[in-house]
Amino acid sequence: MGLQVKYAPEIPEVFKCRVPLEDTGQVYLMNGFLRDSYSDKSGIDIVPGETSGFKINVEDGTAQNGSVQLISIRDSANTAPVSMENEINVGKDSTSSFLICTHTLSLNEFVTESFIKIEADSYSSSHIVLMQNEHNLSTHKINFIINLQKGAFVRVNIVTLHGALLENNIEASMMGEGAVCELNGIYLADGTQQINTKVIMNHLVPHCNSSQLFKGILDNEAKASFSGRIVVAKDAQKTEAYQSNHNLLLSRKAKVYAQPQLEIYADDVKCSHGATSGRLDQNALFYMRSRGIGSAEAKLLQQIAFVYDVLEKIENQELRGRLQDMVESRLRGEFSHCANCSMNCC
Amino acid sequence: MLTIKGLHASIDGKEILKGIDLKVKPGEIHAIMGPNGSGKSTLSSVLAGRETFEVHGGEVLFEGVNLLELNPEERARMGIFLGFQYPVEIPGVSNVNFMKTAINEKRKYQNLPPMTAAEFLKLMREKMAVVEMDNSFSSRGVNVGFSGGEKKRNEIFQMAMLEPKLAILDETDSGLDIDALRIVAAGVNKLKTNENSFIIITHYQRLLDYIIPDVVHVLYNGKIIKTAGKELALEVEERGYDWLIKGE
Numbered sequence: 001m002g003l004q005v006k007y008a009p010e011i012p013e014v015f016k017c018r019v020p021l022e023d024t025g026q027v028y029l030m031n032g033f034l035r036d037s038y039s040d041k042s043g044i045d046i047v048p049g050e051t052s053g054f055k056i057n058v059e060d061g062t063a064q065n066g067s068v069q070l071i072s073i074r075d076s077a078n079t080a081p082v083s084m085e086n087e088i089n090v091g092k093d094s095t096s097s098f099l100i101c102t103h104t105l106s107l108n109e110f111v112t113e114s115f116i117k118i119e120a121d122s123y124s125s126s127h128i129v130l131m132q133n134e135h136n137l138s139t140h141k142i143n144f145i146i147n148l149q150k151g152a153f154v155r156v157n158i159v160t161l162h163g164a165l166l167e168n169n170i171e172a173s174m175m176g177e178g179a180v181c182e183l184n185g186i187y188l189a190d191g192t193q194q195i196n197t198k199v200i201m202n203h204l205v206p207h208c209n210s211s212q213l214f215k216g217i218l219d220n221e222a223k224a225s226f227s228g229r230i231v232v233a234k235d236a237q238k239t240e241a242y243q244s245n246h247n248l249l250l251s252r253k254a255k256v257y258a259q260p261q262l263e264i265y266a267d268d269v270k271c272s273h274g275a276t277s278g279r280l281d282q283n284a285l286f287y288m289r290s291r292g293i294g295s296a297e298a299k300l301l302q303q304i305a306f307v308y309d310v311l312e313k314i315e316n317q318e319l320r321g322r323l324q325d326m327v328e329s330r331l332r333g334e335f336s337h338c339a340n341c342s343m344n345c346c
Numbered sequence: 347m348l349t350i351k352g353l354h355a356s357i358d359g360k361e362i363l364k365g366i367d368l369k370v371k372p373g374e375i376h377a378i379m380g381p382n383g384s385g386k387s388t389l390s391s392v393l394a395g396r397e398t399f400e401v402h403g404g405e406v407l408f409e410g411v412n413l414l415e416l417n418p419e420e421r422a423r424m425g426i427f428l429g430f431q432y433p434v435e436i437p438g439v440s441n442v443n444f445m446k447t448a449i450n451e452k453r454k455y456q457n458l459p460p461m462t463a464a465e466f467l468k469l470m471r472e473k474m475a476v477v478e479m480d481n482s483f484s485s486r487g488v489n490v491g492f493s494g495g496e497k498k499r500n501e502i503f504q505m506a507m508l509e510p511k512l513a514i515l516d517e518t519d520s521g522l523d524i525d526a527l528r529i530v531a532a533g534v535n536k537l538k539t540n541e542n543s544f545i546i547i548t549h550y551q552r553l554l555d556y557i558i559p560d561v562v563h564v565l566y567n568g569k570i571i572k573t574a575g576k577e578l579a580l581e582v583e584e585r586g587y588d589w590l591i592k593g594e
Contacts, residue, residue, distance in 0.1 A: 308438025
């Protein structure tokens, strides 16, 4: 046996996770490498990927309590571009939940690319929440590839709070009948931040359902794009596929590009898409102000209300509550002094 | 309490209020009636400070303060309440959080500390009883999925919570069935004291069977064309507005 060198850097002191939950296992990815392997009694094993990142194995029949949190941190130990390949293999008839958080802890111009491949075997149920909170010098591109077998259910909730240029690409393929895929996301951007979302939803076989709900709030000169394509193959009859993208523009200079697309080759399907962009509702603002609520607070309440239904899709109530709090403090502009963090990220 | 002199207001360059004079004393209930398009809702919006209306003449004094210089939230904190004809739905903001924010903003203005959670819940329960509102209302989004009657009850509930000095109820009776109307009227009557005042804007006499006004005004074409006691409402109900308009 050769000498094994375990890559186990310390977790920087300044890092303090704001979304720890009870019954949650935690693993760290430092600059693209898994710090420690993880395994629990319910049947979940996490080991380093072949070249980088993590490889999760959810055994057949696993019924996980709680969730595992994967915390991906970039810091000054490696400021070169990082590309990591991650895999989540979800076994038959299993239930599992993962929370992936991305952070940057030193003021370097980080460039990160992540591939996350999810293989959802038949009748499995997976819940994945991605929370992105990176600083204004960080570029991060995340590519999800999701394959769903017969009767599999996958729900991905993305909460994009902060970052210079964040790109989320998701390609989901329904490969077995009765599969259900749900993608939800909110993105909040201000300053000159840019957030791009691209979804390709492939319905390859009959009787599958998919839905997409993405909402964004853009202030200052922030930009966002949403490109969503639903492809229904010729044989994929009885498909139900829905997509909606709504944007709230708080300033004249904020921009959003929405590109919903339907490509349907079957003839017995229910599909819809819708995209809107709008401004704050003056009627609702007046209503709140007429109750004594100040203008700034009324605007904030309306923004919270705007993304409310997307956050509602997060099934874990405790996690939902914490993410709601984080969204609120983000919208209040409090991210420049995160709890216990000495950095001025924004 | 409220003195309006020669008030002119317009929207998109169209003049709606053409010289309104009105004086409301503490403890009085005034009813403002009038046909559609006479300017009733505009008057209530202008008093509450809606910015889509432009005031280009006259003055409005509330307890001696020039109301027209204040923004809507300042007016609300001073004690003006507008009950909306069409209450707005705010999904994602629960009734509880909405009212807590509103109450605490008012307390801040009065230099009082924020209410404790226990005090607030007690007040909430007390005032929900005034309009016979179910406890489950408090956790629901503001007006979301509420029936017409529930929305109006919620307006009266909010009024009860905020304890305004002057409440302007803009067609609170529209779209209400008789039971909801009774509940709303009973709520108003319970909240009525010798110190607070109400302006009730309505199309019909019906509400005034339950809330007895001290003064009734008829508004037509942006002006008050008749002011009298409560019997005027009955006369309008019987004879319509034509006789008043023609006699103008």
